[in-house]
Amino acid sequence: SFKVVDVMITNFHLPRSTLLMLVSAFAGRDKILETYELAVREGYRFYSFGDAMLIL
Numbered sequence: 439s440f441k442v443v444d445v446m447i448t449n450f451h452l453p454r455s456t457l458l459m460l461v462s463a464f465a466g467r468d469k470i471l472e473t474y475e476l477a478v479r480e481g482y483r484f485y486s487f488g489d490a491m492l493i494l
Contacts, residue, residue: 446493450477450484465493 446464451457462470473491482489 444494447490448493449486449490450474450482450488452485461493 446461448457448461451461458470477484477489477491
């Protein structure tokens, strides 16, 4: 039997990365771009040692 996730905890990934594509496929490209714009304005840190986000 298959199981489906409906939430994700992840980092803020670098632009043009496959991980960013994965997150966009999960939550929707427009919503992720809005979230990343807010993260940049608020000074969040990106990549492996940066901040994390919970996608609901």
